[in-house]
Amino acid sequence: MFFASDNWAGAHPAINERLLRESARFASAYGSSELDRTIERRFNEIFEREVAVFFVATGTAANSLALASVARPGGVVFAHTEAHVIEDECGAPDFFSGMRMVPVDGPLGKMTPQALEAKIARYPQDAVHHGRAAAITMTQATEVGSVYTLDEIDTLSSIAKVHGLPLHMDGARFANALVALETTPAEMTWKRGVDILSFGGTKNGCWCAEAIVFFDPAMAKELPFIRKRTAQLFSKSRFIAAQFEAYLKDGLWLELAGHANTMADRVREGLAASNSARLAWPTQSNEIFAIVRKEAAAIAEEKGAKFYDWLQPRDMPETVAGDEMLIRLVSSFATSSDDVDAFLKAIT
Structure with a gap:
């Protein structure tokens, strides 16, 4: 993950x-x-x-x-x-x-x-x-x-x-x-x-x-x-x-980018249906920014998920609560649907 x-x-x-x-x-x-x-x-x-x-x-x-x-x-x-x-x-x-x-x-x-x-x-x-x-x-x-x-x-x-x-x-x-x-x-x-x-x-x-x-x-x-x-x-x-x-x-270059974007779409769809995480703003490429409960993020990390916590931009449309954090997720040509599903299960 x-x-x-x-x-x-x-x-x-x-x-x-x-x-x-x-x-x-x-x-x-x-x-x-x-x-x-x-x-x-x-x-x-x-x-x-x-x-x-x-x-x-x-x-x-x-x-x-x-x-x-x-x-x-x-x-x-x-x-x-x-x-x-x-x-x-x-x-x-x-x-x-x-x-x-x-x-x-x-x-x-x-x-x-x-x-x-x-x-x-x-x-x-x-x-x-x-x-x-x-x-x-x-x-x-x-x-x-x-x-x-x-x-x-x-x-x-x-x-x-x-x-x-x-x-x-x-x-x-x-x-x-x-x-x-x-x-x-x-x-x-x-x-x-x-x-x-x-x-x-x-x-x-x-x-x-x-x-x-x-x-x-x-x-x-x-x-x-x-x-x-x-x-x-x-x-x-x-x-x-x-x-x-x-x-x-x-x-090949377009195929690889298309796969990365598709995996990002899968992440976006999963986060939209989550109870412990939500999209921070809409994205169209292979980067996703999500607001997640700190407890859920810690559990996901314990299960092997790798992601970065992220500084909040000044014009961020969503509010991050005290028990939440902003994270960045990036899919790649090597990301699999199993990776995505395992992450969504861990974070939600």
């Missing part, structure tokens, strides 16, 4: 098998192998246009280097108050980009247009003392399990374009959001005005595979140097490419 994080899950057998095959051969290094080039072209197919792709090891690296590529002196980057770049990356985006992350409010983990406009207005381009607007980053799916609709992405993109700001998408759970919206990679990104994407694979069955995707290759001219200088150019980068080869083959 492992619901602490999708990072706790292992790697999918198909990805392990592809890594094993790759380990038995020789190939040129530093991203110059035919496999690296083949997978870069595969991203063109996935996104229905020519893109520039750069493999990195972690989501933090992907976000930090993506923002570093559009850095401006004195720049500030607008992100939701609870975004990973603000809350969970130890200042890495600030460190590598030289810019500040500025929080923007909004319910259910999503920036509102009004709040974003208000924050941008505080940083005009000639405000030397305060810094200037430089970029917007949005998380899809969000840190609280919600998903921006295509219309909402359109709206944020329109604001970015009016102010001449690049729009970055943190896609650590990109596949989960894609499946939830039943749309295509192109429709959820560049067709909506997204300029740069952090494309995550690690949370969805890969061992260690992330990519930075530029939808206008001309924007990526500095990234090769940024990646090298930040120690993210791996000599054997083909092992990241090999993971992506298996991940993207025959739609």
